[in-house]
Amino acid sequence: MISSPDILPAEMKVFLNHIYEYKKGVRRMILFTVNRKYEEFAIERLKKQRIDFLVQPVTNTSVNLFFGRPECIQAIRHLAKRPLHMLTPEEDFILGAMLGYDICAQCERYCKRKKNYY
Structure with a gap:
């Protein structure tokens, strides 16, 4: 869990920038691989911003987080039913x-x- 919004690790700053780009219409869908220790923070931020998302486990320490337009995330739910390398x-x-x-x-x-x- 991240304790203070003023002290964000670099990967979470990248995540927040992805949200900014999505909100501005620069990107319609994002794939962000995140350390599991930040997963809860990321999911809560997406829920708070009402952004559709899908979490896909990668390893014991990381997950893929797809987020963006609802129609894109729905398509990903059909497409990515197994690890991406498969x-x-x-x-x-x-x-x-x-x-x-x-x-x-x-x-x-x-x-x-x-x-x-x-």
């Missing part, structure tokens, strides 16, 4: 596109993953 090349491509990653880089990543997938 997504098919197609699912990985869709996720990257949804997150706003460079589409040409996503195409390169897709082709590389497709070649190694089968």
Whole structure:
């Protein structure tokens, strides 16, 4: 738990900046990997701001936190039902596109993953 709002770790400052970007319309969905010790703080902040989110365990010490537009989070609920490294090349491509990653880089990543997938 974070004790004082004046003393935030760097990763939580990044998280708060993601919320700011979302609220300003710069991004429609964010994927943020956070240490579990900050998970409660992050979830409470999202609830307080009425931002839809989905938590996906990664390791014993971290979780993936997807947050953003309700329709995006609903799609993620269907898409990411397993760890991200287990997504098919197609699912990985869709996720990257949804997150706003460079589409040409996503195409390169897709082709590389497709070649190694089968």
